Amino acid sequence: MFEFGEERFFTSAITVDNVIFGFDDGEIKILLIKRGTTPFKGKWALPGDFAHPDEDLDFASARVLKELTGLSNVYLEQVQSFGHPNRHPDGRVITVAYFSLIKISDFALQASGWASGAQWMSLKDIPELAFDHNEILDACFSKLQRRVRVQPIGFELLPPKFTLTDLQQLYHAILLPPPDKSIDKRNFRKKILAMDLLIDLNELQEGVAHRPAKLYRFDPSKYRKLVESGFSFEV
Amino acid sequence: MFEFGEERFFTSAITVDNVIFGFDDGEIKILLIKRGTTPFKGKWALPGDFAHPDEDLDFASARVLKELTGLSNVYLEQVQSFGHPNRHPDGRVITVAYFSLIKISDFALQASGWASGAQWMSLKDIPELAFDHNEILDACFSKLQRRVRVQPIGFELLPPKFTLTDLQQLYHAILLPPPDKSIDKRNFRKKILAMDLLIDLNELQEGVAHRPAKLYRFDPSKYRKLVESGFSFEV
DNA sequence: TCAAAAGTGTTCTTATTACACCCATGG
DNA sequence: CCATGGGTGTAATAAGAACACTTTTGA
Structure with missing residues (x-):
């Protein structure tokens, strides 16, 4: 042998x-x-x-x-x-x-x-x-x-329904940006929604002591297409 | 044990x-x-x-x-x-x-x-x-x-003196761009020179049956700095 | 004088950044 | 009615893409 x-x-x-x-x-x-x-x-x-x-x-x-x-x-x-x-x-x-x-x-x-x-x-x-x-x-x-800069795998870490703020906090926790260049809320939302990976569930958070946020879920079929075509995602 | x-x-x-x-x-x-x-x-x-x-x-x-x-x-x-x-x-x-x-x-x-x-x-x-x-x-x-899209390691493959065309051909050989979007010569040169990694040797090719190209070498100290600061390079 | 590759700028389009106020809810 | 976080648009700047002609050399 x-x-x-x-x-x-x-x-x-x-x-x-x-x-x-x-x-x-x-x-x-x-x-x-x-x-x-x-x-x-x-x-x-x-x-x-x-x-x-x-x-x-x-x-x-x-x-x-x-x-x-x-x-x-x-x-x-x-x-x-x-x-x-x-x-x-x-x-x-x-x-x-x-x-x-x-x-x-x-x-x-x-x-x-x-x-x-x-x-x-x-x-x-x-x-x-x-x-x-x-x-x-x-x-x-x-x-x-x-x-995470190159593939939207962050979704794998979130529950089925989440808010845009959840998603932004997740990116913050992974990328740990220095305080002087923290992620801009409006730009983040613009970019993430432009990717067309999220489905608006037309539901709202409940029981929060402020304006309730909209809930989204993630669209796996569009995600797969994006992964295949190998795009680049920078926050 | x-x-x-x-x-x-x-x-x-x-x-x-x-x-x-x-x-x-x-x-x-x-x-x-x-x-x-x-x-x-x-x-x-x-x-x-x-x-x-x-x-x-x-x-x-x-x-x-x-x-x-x-x-x-x-x-x-x-x-x-x-x-x-x-x-x-x-x-x-x-x-x-x-x-x-x-x-x-x-x-x-x-x-x-x-x-x-x-x-x-x-x-x-x-x-x-x-x-x-x-x-x-x-x-x-x-x-x-x-x-190679994210670090200029291509230089590791070239001889000490090279022309910009050599460098472009190298990127072409690695990235294998489809024919409809081949690398643009002017944009490539602009970008690579803007990175400030190349030293113009003030020497020319010899013995070629066309206008001789300028020779460059690569500046390892600037390269190290760029690698540390983790930049992104897309052709 | 011809063939072959070198060298060079500008315009247009697209993406990125910076930035401030009103809204809906529970307590 | 107050505190809390949610939600929204525009203008300025920077980066990327498209594109064609002149130059230098050896054969």
């Missing part, structure tokens, strides 16, 4: 790690788990697992996500692989990082063996994580920031 | 595969090798190797490049990992794909053990390759196309 000497390379393991982004309360949140097993038992970490022998990488990542959140058919994108020789104390472990976008409204935590707890954390409160997971998280957030 | 059962995952191998881009004669070329060992002995393939136990992925990719071309300090970017369970007949092998940009003028093929031959091939003449290397190549070329 092996060329001479080749078998000495078949001693590595592959994991996938998921940076699961959600949006709540005007902030981007990340779903972290408290590790239930060594190494780094008790530390916060990205949800991840070994890729099983018969699994493609994308499949492994989707499986981890499903085991933890119960969700499938979720936006999932491979970001980067990390392979420092000493990144894992048990041996040579290369990890393939993915990020996914989920609607927190859909979220219900699943019982899952390998995590003794899971929690949404704001980007600004991220503690020191197990392994090189802080570095992985940074790479994934950067990728999200770049991706 | 291992958690119970964990050792069954330490049976994979990691490789790196490099898509080495060059530019010559108005075309993007890729450096392929003819495999000297099984599997796929005698087939064309991307240059690649197993990541050694003590090597980071970036390092392994740079080593492959150096062994094959003698070059170091080359533009090298991780693109994507590929891990179909059956992509390698000898076992579970995940590969991490990189692309690199080299100046063909710097290139001198090195004798290297694992390739019985290496050759530059035009994108349009790529044969069926070993493993899933056609798929890897496509992903890397797409990434190059996206990267």
Whole structure:
């Protein structure tokens, strides 16, 4: 089966790690788990697992996500692989990082063996994580920031009905504009409506102590067309 | 060392595969090798190797490049990992794909053990390759196309002195614009000179049967500043 | 003197930015 | 009636697209 000497390379393991982004309360949140097993038992970490022998990488990542959140058919994108020789104390472990976008409204935590707890954390409160997971998280957030300028994937993070202010806050939370060039409300609305991706539901917010905002939903068929034709979207 | 059962995952191998881009004669070329060992002995393939136990992925990719071309300090970017369970007949092998940009003028093929031959091939003449290397190549070329719109890395492919027409042909070869919207010469020059990345060498081409073009070189210090401030460049 | 590629500006159109007031609701 | 956030348009500026002729050289 092996060329001479080749078998000495078949001693590595592959994991996938998921940076699961959600949006709540005007902030981007990340779903972290408290590790239930060594190494780094008790530390916060990205949800991840070994890729099983018969699994493609994308499949492994989707499986981890499903085991933890119960969700499938979720936006999932491979970001980067990390392979420092000493990144894992048990041996040579290369990890393939993915990020996914989920609607927190859909979220219900699943019982899952390998995590003794899971929690949404704001980007600004991220503690020191197990392994090189802080570095992985940074790479994934950067990728999200770049991706959102070029594809309207932000919708993946919003509930089915949302207001234009929700959408603007989401872009604000992802792009983190400096205070001197915060996103202009009128220009943002003009641009987003010109894309013709939103459907006006002719419904209003209820129970707010101010003028109620109109609710929109997102038009997936137009979205698909736009993604295919590969447009550019800058806020 | 291992958690119970964990050792069954330490049976994979990691490789790196490099898509080495060059530019010559108005075309993007890729450096392929003819495999000297099984599997796929005698087939064309991307240059690649197993990541050694003590090597980071970036390092392994740079080593492959150096062994094959003698070059170091080359533009090298991780693109994507590929891990179909059956992509390698000898076992579970995940590969991490990189692309690199080299100046063909710097290139001198090195004798290297694992390739019985290496050759530059035009994108349009790529044969069926070993493993899933056609798929890897496509992903890397797409990434190059996206990267070049946002960072002026095209210069990495040109000789130290070049004309504006060389540069335009390079962009043409990467972006492959449809015939109805080919790159406009005047607008291209205006834009590229406005970026203030080129130094006019006050030299002219020699020995051409037409008006000789001015030669330019590229200013790496201004380039670094631009890359840091993260600009956007669309042709 | 001819063929071949180099070099050069202007106009039109489109996109981006900056900016301030009235409106509807619940408390 | 007040506080809160929702909703709206226009003018100025900047960026992008379209377009054709003259120049220099070697053969």
